[in-house]
Amino acid sequence: MSKIGVFICHCGENISATVDCQRVAEELSKVDGVAYSIDYKYMCSDPGQTLIKQAIKEHNLTGVVIGSCSPRMHELTFRKTCAEAGLNPYMCEIANLREHCSWVHEKGEATTEKAISLVKMLVEKVKKDHPLTSIQVPITKKALVIGGGIAGIQASLDIANCGHQVILIEKDPSIGGHMSQLSETFPTLDCSQCILTPRMVEVAQHPNITLYTYAELDSVDGSIGNFHVTIRLKAKSVDPKKCTGCGTCSSKCPQKKIPSEFNAGLGTRTAIYVPFPQAVPNKPVIDKEHCNYYQKGKCQLCKKVCPTDAIEFDKPDELLKEDVGAIVVTTGFNVLKTDFFPEYGYGKYKDVITGLQFERLASASGPTLGEIRRPSDGQIPKKIVFVACAGSRDPAKGIPYCSKICCMYTAKHAMLYQHKVHDGESYVFYMDVRAGGKNYEEFVRRAIEEDGVKYVRGRVARVYEKDGKLIVKGADTLLGGAPVEIEADMVVLATAGVSNNGAEQLAQKMHISYDSYKFFAEAHPKLRPVETNTAGIFLAGACQAPKDIPDTVSGASGAAVKVAGLFSQSMLVREPLIAVVNRCAPPLFSTCVGCFMCETACPYHAIEHEEIKNRNGDVIKTVAKVNPGLCQGCGTCVAFCRSKSIDIQGYTNEEMYAEVVSLLNN
Amino acid sequence: MEGTSREYNESVLALGNALDIEFEEIKDWNCCGATAAHSVNKELSLSLPARVLALAERQNFSEIVVPCAACYNRLTTTQYELAQDEEKKKRISEIIEMPYDGSVRILNVLQMLQKYAVDSIAQKVTNPFKHSVACYYGCLLVRPHKILQFDRVEDPQSMDTLMSAIGANTLDWAFKTECCGGGLSVSRTDIVSKLSGNLLKDAKDRGAEAIIVACPMCHSNLDMRRPEINKYLGEDIEIPVLYITQAIGLALGLEPEKLGIKRHFVNVNLI
Numbered sequence: 001m002s003k004i005g006v007f008i009c010h011c012g013e014n015i016s017a018t019v020d021c022q023r024v025a026e027e028l029s030k031v032d033g034v035a036y037s038i039d040y041k042y043m044c045s046d047p048g049q050t051l052i053k054q055a056i057k058e059h060n061l062t063g064v065v066i067g068s069c070s071p072r073m074h075e076l077t078f079r080k081t082c083a084e085a086g087l088n089p090y091m092c093e094i095a096n097l098r099e100h101c102s103w104v105h106e107k108g109e110a111t112t113e114k115a116i117s118l119v120k121m122l123v124e125k126v127k128k129d130h131p132l133t134s135i136q137v138p139i140t141k142k143a144l145v146i147g148g149g150i151a152g153i154q155a156s157l158d159i160a161n162c163g164h165q166v167i168l169i170e171k172d173p174s175i176g177g178h179m180s181q182l183s184e185t186f187p188t189l190d191c192s193q194c195i196l197t198p199r200m201v202e203v204a205q206h207p208n209i210t211l212y213t214y215a216e217l218d219s220v221d222g223s224i225g226n227f228h229v230t231i232r233l234k235a236k237s238v239d240p241k242k243c244t245g246c247g248t249c250s251s252k253c254p255q256k257k258i259p260s261e262f263n264a265g266l267g268t269r270t271a272i273y274v275p276f277p278q279a280v281p282n283k284p285v286i287d288k289e290h291c292n293y294y295q296k297g298k299c300q301l302c303k304k305v306c307p308t309d310a311i312e313f314d315k316p317d318e319l320l321k322e323d324v325g326a327i328v329v330t331t332g333f334n335v336l337k338t339d340f341f342p343e344y345g346y347g348k349y350k351d352v353i354t355g356l357q358f359e360r361l362a363s364a365s366g367p368t369l370g371e372i373r374r375p376s377d378g379q380i381p382k383k384i385v386f387v388a389c390a391g392s393r394d395p396a397k398g399i400p401y402c403s404k405i406c407c408m409y410t411a412k413h414a415m416l417y418q419h420k421v422h423d424g425e426s427y428v429f430y431m432d433v434r435a436g437g438k439n440y441e442e443f444v445r446r447a448i449e450e451d452g453v454k455y456v457r458g459r460v461a462r463v464y465e466k467d468g469k470l471i472v473k474g475a476d477t478l479l480g481g482a483p484v485e486i487e488a489d490m491v492v493l494a495t496a497g498v499s500n501n502g503a504e505q506l507a508q509k510m511h512i513s514y515d516s517y518k519f520f521a522e523a524h525p526k527l528r529p530v531e532t533n534t535a536g537i538f539l540a541g542a543c544q545a546p547k548d549i550p551d552t553v554s555g556a557s558g559a560a561v562k563v564a565g566l567f568s569q570s571m572l573v574r575e576p577l578i579a580v581v582n583r584c585a586p587p588l589f590s591t592c593v594g595c596f597m598c599e600t601a602c603p604y605h606a607i608e609h610e611e612i613k614n615r616n617g618d619v620i621k622t623v624a625k626v627n628p629g630l631c632q633g634c635g636t637c638v639a640f641c642r643s644k645s646i647d648i649q650g651y652t653n654e655e656m657y658a659e660v661v662s663l664l665n666n
Numbered sequence: 667m668e669g670t671s672r673e674y675n676e677s678v679l680a681l682g683n684a685l686d687i688e689f690e691e692i693k694d695w696n697c698c699g700a701t702a703a704h705s706v707n708k709e710l711s712l713s714l715p716a717r718v719l720a721l722a723e724r725q726n727f728s729e730i731v732v733p734c735a736a737c738y739n740r741l742t743t744t745q746y747e748l749a750q751d752e753e754k755k756k757r758i759s760e761i762i763e764m765p766y767d768g769s770v771r772i773l774n775v776l777q778m779l780q781k782y783a784v785d786s787i788a789q790k791v792t793n794p795f796k797h798s799v800a801c802y803y804g805c806l807l808v809r810p811h812k813i814l815q816f817d818r819v820e821d822p823q824s825m826d827t828l829m830s831a832i833g834a835n836t837l838d839w840a841f842k843t844e845c846c847g848g849g850l851s852v853s854r855t856d857i858v859s860k861l862s863g864n865l866l867k868d869a870k871d872r873g874a875e876a877i878i879v880a881c882p883m884c885h886s887n888l889d890m891r892r893p894e895i896n897k898y899l900g901e902d903i904e905i906p907v908l909y910i911t912q913a914i915g916l917a918l919g920l921e922p923e924k925l926g927i928k929r930h931f932v933n934v935n936l937i
Contacts, residue, residue: 342820464839465840466871
């Protein structure tokens with residue numbers, strides 16, 4: 001005879017505001033098999049959990065039903081509580097009274113009735129439940145990090161320094177990401193390259209890190225602890241073992257006018273190229289889309305001049321298979337280009353540039369070697385207008401969010417400009433200055449007070465060219481919206497930070513969630529900021545939302561700790577909610593007839609053949625068997641099985657049927 | 667269209683005739699309420715255009731052409747707002763005492779030409795319009811973009827495309843969608859002089875020989891208020907302002923008189 005305990009949580013007012021929790025508890029106490037029923041304000045709190053534990057012991061409960069929030073939230077918590085009181089954790093069921101009832105309905109009789117039905121269903125299920133034991137699977141203690149920007153670099157180094165193997169893949173020819181493009185960094189003005197490049201070298205030299213550049217994720221399957229990934233190593237057309245990085249090939253390449261991605265389009269590169277002199281690895285690749293040989297079938301000049309015969313044309317991409325236990329996604333972000341802005345000239349004015357382009361102008365490794373010269377004629381601009389929030393915080397542009405980094409880098413840009421062009425004048429048009437962060441506000445004040453940057457609170461309505469000048473028309477809202485018109489030599493747009501190209505496809509490949517802006521979603525925005533909803537896949541950096549370097553690096557270290565924590569366990573404990581093919585006494589052995597329809601249906605290749613033999617070793621019968629390490633409990637095989645020989649543990653047909661019947665009996 | 671902008675009316679009809687587009691007037695049409703209605707009474711500002719649209723429905727028009735940019739704007743806005751709100755739609759239907767469905771397609775003159783004539787115009791050109799022109803769209807044709815959904819809001823192209831088709835050199839200029847001063851023409855002529863003056867000056871500096879418009883309000887401000895504008899600018903700008911229908915009409919070889927070319931304050935000396 002079952003002795004079920006029912007515990008109804010008020011969830012503060014989240015449930016009790018619309019559901020009469022006391023009545024739910026009372027009604028449930030009348031149900032057959034319920035030995036104890038009670039409601040409480042916070043069932044997940046310490047007194048709440050103690051209440052459950054005591055009840056289990058006092059009433060010798062054989063099963064527990066908690067009416068509370070979603071099982072996603074606290075199933076684990078309550079199962080642990082039950083286990084501590086000596087009850088099998090899988091004899092504890094959660095009725096979702098919050099997301100499925102109180103939050104989505106008005107207060108009223110019907111809402112309470114629904115809550116009662118939901119709990120009753122689970123009571124019927126728990127009566128049919130069987131105690132289950134967790135499955136232990138080995139963990140592959142090797143991590144995959146996707147994206148070699150500062151987030152990926154930091155995460156890789158941290159994991160590697162914990163003694164674990166790391167595979168770092170980067171889609172570009174070099175690691176370094178956006179940070180390698182920056183000039184100085186706020187709020188200390190230390191040179192980005194100087195703090196980044198040593199780490200890039202460390203990654204390349206670390207014994208625990210295997211670096212693949214020009215590589216992308218092709219596919220993933222498996223699950224936490226045991227992912228199977230396929231990495232596409234894009235053909236570089238250069239054999240890195242033979243190449244010495246001498247650079248002769250690049251200097252002879254006839255394709256010289258390709259816009260350089262590293263210089264944000266302000267400089268040019270060749271078709272066989274190293275993105276920048278400090279690249280890691282410092283060996284070239286051939287960009288097939290621009291290479292004369294790949295496009296027209298003729299040239300091969302690089303092959304002729306290469307002293308070590310390292311050029312290898314027409315090699316296909318390689319697919320590399322690896323097993324890893326955890327994945328850290330650090331694929332970064334992008335900024336909008338100027339052609340997104342019709343009011344600022346649709347990208348047709350050469351001297352209207354993005355903040356990222358300004359970084360390249362101000363950088364010692366940039367196209368002007370750090371001199372601020374405008375792209376159109378190479379003159380030093382005497383008047384620059386910086387436009388903050390170009391696209392950001394503008395629902396009409398589809399970007400209602402704040403890009404977070406622009407206020408700070410715009411202040412930095414104006415400051416760097418004033419430091420380099422002493423007689424120059426700079427204006428910053430802003431909505432609000434958002435300088436939350438250590439030493440950030442002081443930095444902005446310094447730009448205004450010490451470097452004389454003129455801050456104008458207002459929006460720029462239009463930028464147009466006239467007589468070699470850029471006319472910037474805006475409003476000064478602190479002067480009652482007075483129209484402002486500035487004749488500038490150059491305009492810098494702090495264009496919005498957006499999700500990186502291909503983010504959506506990558507997320508779908510890995511089955512992780514993403515938001516409407518295609519930024520990857522955290523498992524919980526506050527309490528699980530570096531985890532995804534897919535166990536074993538972690539996030540860091542600006543692939544989650546625009547982030548500055550300190551936030552990115554701390555996130556990356558956070559993700560690394562999560563990976564190291566996972567790897568510190570000897571075995572991974574998995575829920576036993578998997579498929580099982582029944583077994584029974586001879587001569588039947590199993591109701592399975594060995595048709596193996598389940599095998600064709602299983603997406604995880606978890607179905608094995610088991611031969612049942614007699615004492616002489618002769619095969620009597622071949623039946624299906626589920627590999628518990630591979631099964632994900634999706635249930636497809638259950639639907640396919642013609643003889644009803646497979647069930648999902650914890651969700652058996654009998655248990656489901658009990659729930660449905662409970663509803664029908666209402 | 668029968669008062670201060672007779673020439674627009676005449677040129678639309680003449681051009682329609684030349685391009686085999688037949689027009690029929692909505693019987694018993696009324697004023698759209700212009701700027702006045704929606705600054706005074708919300709329901710009135712919806713009822714007036716709704717009555718015109720309801721009449722069009724009753725008279726079995728599936729599509730109407732609204733040459734005046736302000737009327738086009740008010741009619742489209744009304745259709746949009748009533749489509750968003752069933753309650754409001756019912757209420758307005760009661761006020762105008764007519765069923766209103768909201769199914770009529772509303773076209774401005776540029777959309778009409780794009781839809782029915784863009785291919786044939788180039789073939790029918792007899793006198794290519796070989797002038798540098800500044801195409802001026804103003805506010806009412808393109809804004810608010812969410813409602814009108816016409817052309818690129820900051821840098822519209824439809825008029826430029828049509829003018830290029832008749833041989834004109836269209837200028838890339840900065841004031842395409844700036845305000846001319848609109849209805850302040852009478853009450854605050856000084857503001858109109860300034861706003862219209864600034865845009866006229868930019869067009870002149872960039873070498874415009876004519877300004878092309880598709881809005882009677884813009885036309886009257888740029889043409890009729892030219893003395894005040896010139897006084898404000900301190901120079902005599904003699905660039906004529908033509909409706910797009912006039913410019914295309916001239917290129918197709920229609921008689922200038924039939925296009926109302928002689929009704930302008932600033933003489934059109936382009937022929």
